[in-house]
Amino acid sequence: MRAVRFGGADMYLCETCNGLWVEPETLQRLVAERMKPAPMLATGIATSPTARARLDAVRYAPCPVCKSLMNRINFAHSSGVIVDVCTSHGTWFDADELRRVLEFITAGGLEAARARELRQTPAAASSPIPAAEDPWRLMRPLMHGDDNTLIIKALVSFTGRKKGLSS
Numbered sequence: 001m002r003a004v005r006f007g008g009a010d011m012y013l014c015e016t017c018n019g020l021w022v023e024p025e026t027l028q029r030l031v032a033e034r035m036k037p038a039p040m041l042a043t044g045i046a047t048s049p050t051a052r053a054r055l056d057a058v059r060y061a062p063c064p065v066c067k068s069l070m071n072r073i074n075f076a077h078s079s080g081v082i083v084d085v086c087t088s089h090g091t092w093f094d095a096d097e098l099r100r101v102l103e104f105i106t107a108g109g110l111e112a113a114r115a116r117e118l119r120q121t122p123a124a125a126s127s128p129i130p131a132a133e134d135p136w137r138l139m140r141p142l143m144h145g146d147d148n149t150l151i152i153k154a155l156v157s158f159t160g161r162k163k164g165l166s167s
Helices: 024-034 097-106 109-120 147-162
Strands: 002-006 009-013 020-022 071-074 082-086 090-093
Touching: 009 024, 020 024, 020 097, 024 090, 024 097, 082 097, 090 097, 097 109
Parallel strands: none
Antiparallel strands: 002 009, 009 020, 020 090, 071 082, 082 090
């Protein structure tokens, strides 16, 4: 891959497949630059449906930085563009996918997707959730002192017997 600059953004081009590697900060900037109010959102007029994602044979690609397999996601869950994402290092766009994603954003697709998610989210999910009670509250007194050794030995003994491995 070689470093390239498109639209003022630094990214990396694979000269074999014409795919692009875009780091998270660069992608965030590209998205922010193309966000604009979609003129059809508040009118009640439906926006044109997005293209269906093509389902070819699924192949998980390794991240060029850490070599871990990346997650495949439909950008904005509705763009029809399947991208490979390493949450730590960046996003891989196959040939022409970055252009399609940016056109989707410019056409108001990202705003429409966010509005759709908000409509589908139950009102209860937006209310604050009370702090969870300490799940170890009952066990904590036993864990301090000599009793914790007894409990651990009992658990080890029990699981060993259950597997037929008691000593």
